[in-house]
Amino acid sequence: MMTTTTTIKTVHDPVIEQFVELFGKRVKTDAHLSRYTSARVGGPAELFVTVRSVDELQTAVETAYNHRIAYFVLGGGSNILCADDGMKGVVVMNRAKNVRFRHIGAKVICTVDSGMSLGMLARQCIDNGLGGLEWAVGIPGTIGGAIVGNAGAHGGDIDSVLRAATIWEPGRGARIFSNDELKYKYRDSLLKREQGRDISRRVVLSAEFELIPESIKVLTERAEAYETKRKQSQPLGASTGSMFKNPDNLYAGYLIDSAEMRGASVGGAQISEKHANFFINTGNATAEDIRELVAQAWNTVRDEFNIEMELEVEMVGEWRLE
Numbered sequence: 001m002m003t004t005t006t007t008i009k010t011v012h013d014p015v016i017e018q019f020v021e022l023f024g025k026r027v028k029t030d031a032h033l034s035r036y037t038s039a040r041v042g043g044p045a046e047l048f049v050t051v052r053s054v055d056e057l058q059t060a061v062e063t064a065y066n067h068r069i070a071y072f073v074l075g076g077g078s079n080i081l082c083a084d085d086g087m088k089g090v091v092v093m094n095r096a097k098n099v100r101f102r103h104i105g106a107k108v109i110c111t112v113d114s115g116m117s118l119g120m121l122a123r124q125c126i127d128n129g130l131g132g133l134e135w136a137v138g139i140p141g142t143i144g145g146a147i148v149g150n151a152g153a154h155g156g157d158i159d160s161v162l163r164a165a166t167i168w169e170p171g172r173g174a175r176i177f178s179n180d181e182l183k184y185k186y187r188d189s190l191l192k193r194e195q196g197r198d199i200s201r202r203v204v205l206s207a208e209f210e211l212i213p214e215s216i217k218v219l220t221e222r223a224e225a226y227e228t229k230r231k232q233s234q235p236l237g238a239s240t241g242s243m244f245k246n247p248d249n250l251y252a253g254y255l256i257d258s259a260e261m262r263g264a265s266v267g268g269a270q271i272s273e274k275h276a277n278f279f280i281n282t283g284n285a286t287a288e289d290i291r292e293l294v295a296q297a298w299n300t301v302r303d304e305f306n307i308e309m310e311l312e313v314e315m316v317g318e319w320r321l322e
């Protein structure tokens with residue numbers, strides 16, 4: 001067995017001391033990432049810090065960058081599969097949640113910090129009679145994760161409602177990116193495509209959404225219909241949501257099901273009986289169990305249908321490769 005090599009510098013004591021000076025007790029050296037991911041897997045973070053504002057988020061990643069230490073912004077942890085051996089460098093848990101609304105003509109612009117929950121923002125907009133994000137009710141995770149992955153459902157997505165985002169770039173600082181610059185595609189963006197693994201990750205600080213005033217009753221009914229559909233089609237249990245992107249004109253779940261992988265399991269990981277693109281941690285799965293099951297599904301679909309599915313979920317951390 002070969003362990004993945006890494007060029008990542010480990011976090012030395014003076015750096016830890018600097019983080020403690022900046023963030024106090026919100027710095028941890030013993031945080032287990034399984035507590036912070038929706039699949040409930042993932043090993044220890046070398047250094048773990050929780051930030052509560054956009055300024056703190058920028059300070060945390062800038063500090064890591066200045067020391068040439070790998071950093072990773074963790075939102076809701078609902079679109080990542082984190083290795084059992086955990087993550088090197090600094091994991092920054094983003095809890096910056098400020099939300100502001102302002103009118104521009106008939107439209108309303110919502111400016112929101114990237115650590116805000118996407119689902120909670122969608123609800124807040126509905127309660128204020130603002131349309132555009134109803135599709136997002138029930139999607140776990142933060143605005144930052146949604147902007148990176150172009151989250152979407154029920155025909156809506158981030159691309160259709162995002163006006164601009166303020167993004168910090170390593171070595172360059174923060175600037176506003178227009179929607180066009182983010183070059184959105186299905187569950188994909190410039191940020192996701194160009195995400196460096198170590199110290200070159202861009203960081204979403206905040207976002208501006210363009211919303212349209214609409215009746216609260218209409219918005220509520222629309223969101224309720226979406227939620228009902230979600231409950232009918234998606235399984236309960238710890239998962240990362242859809243594991244694979246849907247190939248053109250096909251559904252990944254249909255392919256996995258047709259390859260007779262529905263219900264298949266490795267250790268504590270199981271392909272859901274209800275939705276074959278959901279890989280469930282039935283209680284004691286390791287990240288390696290899930291990775292192995294993902295590999296089996298991918299290989300079986302390729303062998304049966306000659307289709308190479310693409311992961312929607314990002315594999316992060318220190319994976320051991322045979």
Ligand SMILES: Cc1cc2nc3c(=O)[nH]c(=O)nc-3n(C[C@H](O)[C@H](O)[C@H](O)COP(=O)(O)OP(=O)(O)OC[C@H]3O[C@@H](n4cnc5c(N)ncnc54)[C@H](O)[C@@H]3O)c2cc1C
Nearest residue numbers: 075076077078079141142144145146151152203204240241
């Ligand atoms: C039950 C379930 C249902 C789901 N349903 C849907 C669905 O209907 N539609 C859909 O699109 N997705 C769905 N998902 C997937 C997931 O919820 C979304 O992809 C979500 O937008 C991920 O956000 P997050 O904050 O959890 O990202 P994380 O998993 O924390 O991070 C994902 C990536 O984004 C990066 N990132 C996070 N925040 C920032 C930031 N501020 N700046 C830079 N990079 C950042 C991370 O570093 C990582 O690379 C579902 C997941 C689950 C578990």
